[in-house]
Amino acid sequence: MIPGPTNVSDRVMNAMISPIISHRSSDFHQLYSEIAEGAQQVFETTDDTVVLTSSGTGAIEASVVNLVRPGDEVIVPVFGEFGQRLSESIELAGGKPILIEAPLGEAPTIDSIEEAFEKHKGAKAVYVVCNETSTGVRIPWLKHIGELASKYGTLFVADAVSYLGGDELPVEQWGVDLCVTCSQKCLAAPPGLSLLSVSKKARKFIEENPPMSKFFDLSNYIRFYERKKETPFTPSLPLYRAIHEAILLVLEEGMERRIQRHKTCANAFYQGFKALGLKPLVEEEIRSNTVIAIRYPQNIDDKRFRKMLDEEFRITVAGGFGDLAGKIFRVGCMGEISSHHVLATLSAVASVLKLQGETVNIDEALRITTDHLRPLKSLQQPLST
Amino acid sequence: MIPGPTNVSDRVMNAMISPIISHRSSDFHQLYSEIAEGAQQVFETTDDTVVLTSSGTGAIEASVVNLVRPGDEVIVPVFGEFGQRLSESIELAGGKPILIEAPLGEAPTIDSIEEAFEKHKGAKAVYVVCNETSTGVRIPWLKHIGELASKYGTLFVADAVSYLGGDELPVEQWGVDLCVTCSQKCLAAPPGLSLLSVSKKARKFIEENPPMSKFFDLSNYIRFYERKKETPFTPSLPLYRAIHEAILLVLEEGMERRIQRHKTCANAFYQGFKALGLKPLVEEEIRSNTVIAIRYPQNIDDKRFRKMLDEEFRITVAGGFGDLAGKIFRVGCMGEISSHHVLATLSAVASVLKLQGETVNIDEALRITTDHLRPLKSLQQPLST
Structure with missing residues (x-):
């Protein structure tokens, strides 16, 4: 990821x-x-x-x-x-x-x-x-x-x-x-x-x-x-x-459906992470549909977080560059991205946060993410003919 | 090839x-x-x-x-x-x-x-x-x-x-x-x-x-x-x-054996082509072990020769560059090159020449090529310990 x-x-x-x-x-x-x-x-x-x-x-x-x-x-x-x-x-x-x-x-x-x-x-x-x-x-x-x-x-x-x-x-x-x-x-x-x-x-x-x-x-x-x-x-x-x-x-x-799929998955990521109490780095107007950058809660250590996510949940995300190193993690929302990737990543992130001492509302986050992934279903039909 | x-x-x-x-x-x-x-x-x-x-x-x-x-x-x-x-x-x-x-x-x-x-x-x-x-x-x-x-x-x-x-x-x-x-x-x-x-x-x-x-x-x-x-x-x-x-x-x-294999296959190519009546472009002292460049006999057309070799025998060789275009064909003698590649290429070249009106002594060429491929057998044993 x-x-x-x-x-x-x-x-x-x-x-x-x-x-x-x-x-x-x-x-x-x-x-x-x-x-x-x-x-x-x-x-x-x-x-x-x-x-x-x-x-x-x-x-x-x-x-x-x-x-x-x-x-x-x-x-x-x-x-x-x-x-x-x-x-x-x-x-x-x-x-x-x-x-x-x-x-x-x-x-x-x-x-x-x-x-x-x-x-x-x-x-x-x-x-x-x-x-x-x-x-x-x-x-x-x-x-x-x-x-x-x-x-x-x-x-x-x-x-x-x-x-x-x-x-x-x-x-x-x-x-x-x-x-x-x-x-x-x-x-x-x-x-x-x-x-x-x-x-x-x-x-x-x-x-x-x-x-x-x-x-x-x-x-x-x-x-x-x-x-x-x-x-x-x-x-x-x-x-x-x-x-x-x-x-x-x-x-x-089709390019149109593909872009819609990326947008929908990105939105579900942003909404889901928000429901977990995490803040996106970027304001909505200029937020990427392909790279989701999320700020760490104060007590979460970048390396420890990504190591557990990678080793225990087999999900690899990226850290920050330069001045953002240690402050954010970045998730790819690209290419083959699907509801499965979004849900699996979100729930693994939630679990790691929980295991590392954060209080998170997983139920609520899953409900909101699932809701926001729903438009994907209609993308399986042609958008335009 | x-x-x-x-x-x-x-x-x-x-x-x-x-x-x-x-x-x-x-x-x-x-x-x-x-x-x-x-x-x-x-x-x-x-x-x-x-x-x-x-x-x-x-x-x-x-x-x-x-x-x-x-x-x-x-x-x-x-x-x-x-x-x-x-x-x-x-x-x-x-x-x-x-x-x-x-x-x-x-x-x-x-x-x-x-x-x-x-x-x-x-x-x-x-x-x-x-x-x-x-x-x-x-x-x-x-x-x-x-x-x-x-x-x-x-x-x-x-x-x-x-x-x-x-x-x-x-x-x-x-x-x-x-x-x-x-x-x-x-x-x-x-x-x-x-x-x-x-x-x-x-x-x-x-x-x-x-x-x-x-x-x-x-x-x-x-x-x-x-x-x-x-x-x-x-x-x-x-x-x-x-x-x-x-x-x-x-x-x-092992590098030593690998180089010997290339040399042996190249030599078998040169000797075999010579036995078919074909002339190498290059004098022996500076002849490549990896790219075999051979002059066409006078009546053989480059494109027609390579097309038949490719389409009928499934063997692709290259033509010449610049001033050598039409005058030579080039055979790769690289990487996985083995006695099978040498013999199959040589016999296909011989067949195409024959089909296109040249007189070639296939028996003699095969005998000579096989002889020169013999050192490959010893390369299956370690050269040095």
Whole structure:
């Protein structure tokens, strides 16, 4: 139950053990085409998609080195570890990050973001962490940021690593120029692959201004796909099989229902933890649907709590990063997340709290959680036809 | 039978479907420790090893961005596609490649390499493709190059992607500062991971001169491993399981026996193809033990030959790169390579040649190949105790 790598279904795991094929064969061309076309549906775009054999951090670095050139001003909301890393990557590429900061557990306001656009009219790009995995904060103004980027002629890059497939981001409609996600979060495949969408505008820029990196040159991947349905460098075949199957599962469920399922499970988590007397780190308006960050009661020790949860109940959750270490725990609400995961996690957390001396009302918490999970039933029917 | 990705044993494939675990758990610490320690044995070094969740091309780029700084002179033998790519990567990093070129199918002489050291005494590094996958040429002077590098105080980087695990490279003894290999060649795991060894000298340089890339910063990986037995960024867990099992298989066999097996199979291939009337592209002294490059007879068409071999005999071999396209085919002799693979490939090639109008002496070729495969039997006994 950590916020990625997340649980992977048997269908996806088993897909990995197909025999190794040549990555220059027609079997591979078909596999890759189906992934690329499926990825377009996941990103909700008709533009190009790229699959990188690399961790998410590699793909985030790709998003930076493809667009940021020395001296470029780049607007970056920073409200946690991953925004911080983005700004460092931008600096390494010679860019000048314009930071819009917010305390851990909060998000920069849309007004402060708009102000940065107004004040830095020549800014090359805005890089937004859609969902800050380290704090469980989501940015609810992505559509608005897209409109600002369009108005000011700024490239819009979305770090949707712990977000896409679990929350709303119609990439083309909202004007995202580069969207980055990876296999092991809401898409529920194993880690090791990243997916990117590339708008026409971003592609044109990259083609006219090739990056310093060959491995991360996105236009090279797009050209290889267009010409041959191949990757320029050896792809991780088992992970391509896995993401192929994982995307099929996403499309069978449908993006709309999938996002509703994530929202419903997240809400049930927040309500259930609240009924146990626990406080979420984040205010409702900017609360993540995919990473649930919960404050510890005063007398609960982070390590002791997570150790018992892990060893006695076989449920692994994550601790906090940096200043939040020891103060919160984080639960992944991603990918295959279901009522079973929510109930099992909630009841195990309640039991550990009880065993470690807290007074908790388990009956009430279970009743409330179950109530809030009820909408899942209707998601088994088509939402729209 | 392409020169990677190569066939993967069931033991390694099945290892991938272990449940996804947290990459910050003690289970992962143990997994990664065993990989890192096993990798030391494969590299034959007591220095640090790094596992990157990236294709080989990414790891080669890592070897460049960690050591090459703008203005650095770098000696690069170029005798095929992968040497060419290396020199381009070095240029992208601002380095000045000192090219020592040789025609396709040949290798630069050790004298020409020594001359370059002598002429460019301030050269920062020498980057050597140990085995040029595009032509089937191996460099038999790696030990000598290590001595030159040591004499001139030059960093020695070995691109051992299609070489390590199938040919001789005792990294520490021969003074290799950075050695790069990846999962899907002679180590016989699926593609998607790379392994590097980092000498004390290279590590010191990287720590004092951090690279522009966060994802590829090798010293960061080494620090994370030392402190926590973890990777800085999410590792590809199924591929870590696979490489763990693949390394176990290598160590069970023993490096010495494994290399002998590759050599014996390669020799049987060369002798068998010769008996079919086919000419190797490469002279014996610099012939690869892992990639067998064979010239087509005049009347055989590359595409038609490989299509029939693939579709009728279910054996896939690779064509030539660039100027060699249409002129040669390449057979992988890597990883799990055994007498069965050699005999099945040889007899299928013979049959296709016959079906496509060539006169070939299959009986003679089979006899000679079988003779040359005989030493494999003794490899089932320990070579040394």
